[in-house]
């Protein structure tokens with residue numbers, strides 16, 4: 624099929640997750656932006672805990688009301704059995720940025736996409752990039768849209784396609800994986816009233832549970848609380864039943880500090896085992912190149928233990944956008960400076976990750 628070149632823009636962003644939408648919103652006041660995503664609607668995802676500092680970024684973009692008026696829950700803090708059989712309370716009340724959130728993740732991403740449409744960003748979904756080529760100082764992208772092959776040309780491309788890093792991979796950039804962590808997650812209704820998250824290290828990996836907005840995965844039951852429960856472990860230690868047999872999953876949870884009581888409060892037949900997702904620490908060998916940049920999970924994926932993935936998606940998008948706005952689209956040193964900033968964030972993350980795992984007697 625012949626590709627039709629029908630669009631020209633200053634910036635093309637591949638991926639309308641949190642990183643892509645935040646970048647599109649920050650850039651749309653200064654440049655023409657096209658935002659592409661392969662899915663017409665955001666998919667359900669496991670990550671829901673948004674740290675309090677995220678409010679600062681949403682405030683800069685004038686969209687902090689999305690958190691207050693949306694279906695999201697405030698997060699009061701966490702009960703932690705990390706490396707200990709005794710619980711410790713990690714209290715958000717002491718955080719200078721205030722409380723965090725347990726997001727209805729799909730709804731939050733839908734809110735961000737709508738905000739992009741309202742801000743004049745040209746949004747194309749479904750759109751799946753097929754090829755990319757640098758020609759005459761511009762990028763030419765071919766993409767599949769409703770069984771047609773279309774193309775667009777852009778001065779700058781931002782890859783925000785998450786772990787797939789679709790554009791960066793097309794440029795031959797490799798992604799280094801630092802561990803083999805996977806996550807198995809379940810949603811269910813519980814007869815619990817506490818709005819706290821729960822974390823616990825265990826013999827095989829670690830467990831996490833948090834309240835989620837009641838409308839997220841099926842109907843809510845009166846006086847019950849919807850929660851997710853997830854188990855993070857090394858793929859090499861994984862057995863088939865762990866992620867295929869809900870009883871085996873719950874049995875493993877019962878053997879973990881703090882989770883026995885929680886599982887006793889699970890309302891029978893309300894559980895859905897969502898299966899297995901990659902949760903490894905990984906990073907692109909190069910996060911910027913000739914008139915292209917990678918942000919969010921595309922640039923670097925954090926262990927869910929950090930609860931920093933969504934914040935990093937927002938922060939890396941804002942860091943890059945500040946540079947593009949101040950230096951222009953063809954700023955000579957932007958790629959180099961952005962790479963240096965991301966390398967610093969990465970070193971900081973690896974250091975903290977190793978401290979936390981050591982605390983629980985585990986290898987980072």
Ligand SMILES: Cc1cc2nc3c(=O)[nH]c(=O)nc-3n(C[C@H](O)[C@H](O)[C@H](O)COP(=O)(O)OP(=O)(O)OC[C@H]3O[C@@H](n4cnc5c(N)ncnc54)[C@H](O)[C@@H]3O)c2cc1C
Nearest residue numbers: 638640641642661670671672784785806919920927932933
């Ligand atoms: C088990 C688990 C639990 C987590 N828990 C938390 C948590 O509690 N708190 C937290 O902050 N973070 C958490 N995270 C991390 C967080 O979910 C990610 O860091 C975050 O999703 C990164 O956002 P992103 O926009 O960079 O990428 P993504 O969310 O992956 O978005 C990428 C977008 O690109 C699109 N796309 C993909 N491929 C293509 C393609 N070929 N063409 C076009 N579009 C494409 C996708 O449809 C998607 O919309 C967790 C992660 C895991 C795995």
